[in-house]
Amino acid sequence: MLRKDTFNERQWEASYDGGYKNRYIGCLLDNFCDLMWPLMLDKEIQECIVPVPIVVAEGNGVSTLHTIYRKGFALSCTEVGVSGWQTEGTKFSYFSDNNKRIAYFDETATAVRWGLRSPYSDTDRAYDVRTDGSVDRNRVYYAHFAPRPAFNLKSSIVVSDSPDSDGCYTIESVPGKSGGLYVKNNGVWVQAA
Numbered sequence: 001m002l003r004k005d006t007f008n009e010r011q012w013e014a015s016y017d018g019g020y021k022n023r024y025i026g027c028l029l030d031n032f033c034d035l036m037w038p039l040m041l042d043k044e045i046q047e048c049i050v051p052v053p054i055v056v057a058e059g060n061g062v063s064t065l066h067t068i069y070r071k072g073f074a075l076s077c078t079e080v081g082v083s084g085w086q087t088e089g090t091k092f093s094y095f096s097d098n099n100k101r102i103a104y105f106d107e108t109a110t111a112v113r114w115g116l117r118s119p120y121s122d123t124d125r126a127y128d129v130r131t132d133g134s135v136d137r138n139r140v141y142y143a144h145f146a147p148r149p150a151f152n153l154k155s156s157i158v159v160s161d162s163p164d165s166d167g168c169y170t171i172e173s174v175p176g177k178s179g180g181l182y183v184k185n186n187g188v189w190v191q192a193a
Contacts, residue, residue: 001153002075002094004168006103006114006146007032012126013140022119022126022140023059025068029115033072033149044174048154057086059119059126072149074117077127079150082135084118084127098133103148113138115145 013020013027024030038046051069055076058064065086077084081095095101105112111131118127120137127137128144138144153159158173 001159001169002092002150003037003148004103005106005108006112006148007037007106009105009112009114009143009146011141011143012115012128012138012145020124020139020141021060022123024056024074024117024119024126025059025066027140029074029117029145029147030070032147033074034070037072037147037149038151045153045171048157048174050152050154052152054117055088056117057084057088057119060123061121072151074115074147075150077116077118077135080116080129080135084116084135085121086118088118101129101133101135102131103129103146105146112146113144114148 010028010032012029013022038049041049049071051071052073053067053069054073056066056068057076058066063086065088075092076088078087079089079092079095080101081091102111103114104110113128113130113136116127116129116135120126122137124139124141125137126140126145127135130136153171156175157171160170160172163169
């Protein structure tokens with residue numbers, strides 16, 4: 001799954017050593033998607049997120065690929081359907097054109113640039129999706145990398161069969177810790193009778 005909207009634009013990585021490195025593993029974008037963002041979700045949803053393997057380019061001018069496990073992660077150039085410096089993962093069929101890549105800031109009508117996990121061959125740049133849905137590369141210390149986390153859920157969660165008017169699938173119910181089924185009612189998780 002992919003979060004429909006983004007969070008505020010931020011740096012991909014800040015420089016702590018003056019080097020402005022573009023290594024995704026442990027960068028600000030990685031830490032937000034994998035560590036901070038899941039904590040913003042309902043406890044029941046947090047417990048249903050499954051860490052998955054993702055392919056990540058080394059960055060810093062090194063072409064080595066790594067497989068790492070993440071709960072939440074930024075998508076790669078390959079996954080959004082464009083060529084990057086490296087091939088990281090496989091294309092998601094959802095991204096059929098630029099319009100499908102356009103994302104908005106937190107349920108507003110404001111399109112924003114959002115960050116991809118793909119480093120560029122220069123050691124101080126990484127890829128992002130522009131407000132028109134095209135993909136570009138920017139210096140990692142510019143605030144052009146709004147997080148839009150992707151994630152996987154346990155198969156026990158019930159997701160809508162068809163997209164809503166925004167083209168999004170929604171979580172309809174999630175199993176609770178006590179074995180009961182929880183359903184979202186007016187924005188609040190309640191145990192079904």
